[in-house]
Amino acid sequence: MDTLSLAFREAAGLIGRGDATLTAIVALSLQVSLSAVALASALGLPLGAWIAVHRFPGRQSLIVLLNALMGLPPVVVGLLVYLLLSRAGPLGPLGMLFTPTAMVVAQTILILPIVAALARQVVEDAWREYDEQLRSFGVRPFGASLTLLWDCRFSLATAVLAGFGRAAAEVGAVMIVGGNIDGVTRVMTTAIALETSKGDLPLALALGLVLVTLVLTVNAGAHVIREAARRRYG
Amino acid sequence: MKSPESLLPLTIDAVTFVAGGRVILDRISAEIASGPRTVILGPNGAGKSVLMRLAHGLLAPTSGAVRWQSLERRGERRRQAMVFQRPVVLRRSALDNVVYPLKVAGLARTECQRRAFAALERVGLARLADRPARVLSGGEQQRLALARAWALDPEVLFLDEPTANLDPGATREVEAVIAAIHASGTKIVMSTHNLGQARRLGDEVLLLNQGRLVERGPAETFFRQPATAEAAAFIKGELPWQ
Numbered sequence: 001m002d003t004l005s006l007a008f009r010e011a012a013g014l015i016g017r018g019d020a021t022l023t024a025i026v027a028l029s030l031q032v033s034l035s036a037v038a039l040a041s042a043l044g045l046p047l048g049a050w051i052a053v054h055r056f057p058g059r060q061s062l063i064v065l066l067n068a069l070m071g072l073p074p075v076v077v078g079l080l081v082y083l084l085l086s087r088a089g090p091l092g093p094l095g096m097l098f099t100p101t102a103m104v105v106a107q108t109i110l111i112l113p114i115v116a117a118l119a120r121q122v123v124e125d126a127w128r129e130y131d132e133q134l135r136s137f138g139v140r141p142f143g144a145s146l147t148l149l150w151d152c153r154f155s156l157a158t159a160v161l162a163g164f165g166r167a168a169a170e171v172g173a174v175m176i177v178g179g180n181i182d183g184v185t186r187v188m189t190t191a192i193a194l195e196t197s198k199g200d201l202p203l204a205l206a207l208g209l210v211l212v213t214l215v216l217t218v219n220a221g222a223h224v225i226r227e228a229a230r231r232r233y234g
Numbered sequence: 235m236k237s238p239e240s241l242l243p244l245t246i247d248a249v250t251f252v253a254g255g256r257v258i259l260d261r262i263s264a265e266i267a268s269g270p271r272t273v274i275l276g277p278n279g280a281g282k283s284v285l286m287r288l289a290h291g292l293l294a295p296t297s298g299a300v301r302w303q304s305l306e307r308r309g310e311r312r313r314q315a316m317v318f319q320r321p322v323v324l325r326r327s328a329l330d331n332v333v334y335p336l337k338v339a340g341l342a343r344t345e346c347q348r349r350a351f352a353a354l355e356r357v358g359l360a361r362l363a364d365r366p367a368r369v370l371s372g373g374e375q376q377r378l379a380l381a382r383a384w385a386l387d388p389e390v391l392f393l394d395e396p397t398a399n400l401d402p403g404a405t406r407e408v409e410a411v412i413a414a415i416h417a418s419g420t421k422i423v424m425s426t427h428n429l430g431q432a433r434r435l436g437d438e439v440l441l442l443n444q445g446r447l448v449e450r451g452p453a454e455t456f457f458r459q460p461a462t463a464e465a466a467a468f469i470k471g472e473l474p475w476q
Contacts, residue, residue, distance in 0.1 A: 132292050133322035137335040138312040147334075151325040233325045233366045 003201065010202030011209060022203065026210055029187040032100055032174065033167040036107035040115045040167075041160050043108075048119025048159075049145040052127050063120065069113035074106075078176030081106040085177065098179040103187070106173040111163035118159035123148045154229035161222040165215050239304040241313050241389045242268040242421060244289060249298035251284055251445075258284045260445040261298065266423060268389075270437030271416055273453070274425040277468070280442040282425035283319070286392045289423070290316045311339040316392040320399060321372075321379035328354060328370065329363040332382045339386060353385035354378075357411050373404025380411045384420070391415060393424040397431065409435060429469065433457060441465050 014022050051062060083089050085097040085105075096102045126148050134144045149156065171189035178185030180194060188207045195204035244266040251259040259281045266272055266289075274282045287293045289300055306312060315335075324331050332350035341349070354360045357377040362370060367378055376396060383391055393412065397405040412435060416422045426432055432439060436453040441464070449456065449465040460466045 130322055130324070132287070132316075132318065135292055136290060136312075136316045137338050138310075139338055143338065147324075233368055 007201040007205050011206035014206040022206055025186055025188055025191050032103045032187060035104045036167045037164045039108045040112045040163050044112050044115030045119045045149060048116040049123045049149050051120045052123035053141045053144050066113050066117040070117050072110060074110055074170040075172030077106055077110045078173035081177045098185060100185060102177040103174045106177045107167040110173055111167050114166055115159050115163045119156055122152050122155045126152050154226055157225055158222050161218050164218060241302045241304055243303055245301040247299045249288060249295045252296045258445055262447050268421050271422040271435055272438050273432045273436030274440045274442060275432045276442035277427055281445040282442055283394050286394050286425055290392050313388055314390040315383035315386050315388040317379045317383050317396055319395040321375040323367040323375050325368055327364050328359055328367045328378055331367045331378055332385050335386055349385050353381040357381040373400050373407060376408050377411055384415050388420055390421045395425055
């Protein structure tokens, strides 16, 4: 039997019996990436809505910058956060480097532009339609932002899930600021990189399968929510 | 919550509006008093919508001034409302659409619900109250927009070509609602390019063409004996303007 099918079989076995190492790694991945998504959404959704409904000097540049930052390389984010958190860095005394918290910070920075830029687009499209009516009601820009965030909630779910997909799948940032320490900061992507280089293909493959399944499920879920909302709310 | 001092009359004082180097409105002056339904008549592109938006405060004039008899202060509940050609329907239920501006106006929750439902009943949409508003038909959405404005009990209601996108049946229903809002004491200011509608709903007519106020007068006189050749041509449907 060739290595590939053997690896697949063993991987299936690991997943099937809920291997402890595997589940611990998956759990930490989810914990880190979901925390990052929650933080990035809490900051990025209001930020996107704010940019959508306000007109100020430099707005176009800010939008271009935000869109460009969507493609921020994870290793660069990792490096920046590393420099901030390393012992000699400005935030060194916090002792956060090589902890899950540092990984959450790095991923939050990575996906904040994604959530904010997509939210800006969605909210601005709706704002074009709502603008005059809301002003006619005497709604101020702040109130309008909240109204638009609520009315766009199903489209915004896509922005949030895009952020989650990015966070769960990136390896560079968590590798640099987390250090891939076994049982402490080892997540799916860093484990896959390590196990592959060590030659432990079954564990790498099992993690890969879980990761792909997760990303697929999340995207399918987003699609279903969006379609249902479109039918229900038009 | 009605303030003792009336918003009306509205004075439009030599209002000019320029957009992108084009003169949309050219020194329009008019006084709009409470009572009769005012119809702003004119062909497409005459500047009717812009004039209403200026009056409602959605646009600022390039020169000239829009003055109400009493001021609406920022943050205070608005005493005027506007319904647009394409109704802006929020992604919520029909009832929540009507509740929304009432909440913005600072009314208590139960009062919002009560008023909103009553307004839906008056326009014949009560049975659709829980339906998502954006799946309603065009005519229903426009009646919903009217209910939403009516629930606010405004002193003045601006209607920008409210039936331009509707079929004859829906147009009749919308016109009936407009008549009822007028009967309830709200001043109606409506734009239309439709002569029949102007005859049916207008007490006084302002004819606009190419950004100028051509003629103004009581509807009956305007249609029977227009004072200007331009107005006479428009009524006869000759449309001399390019």
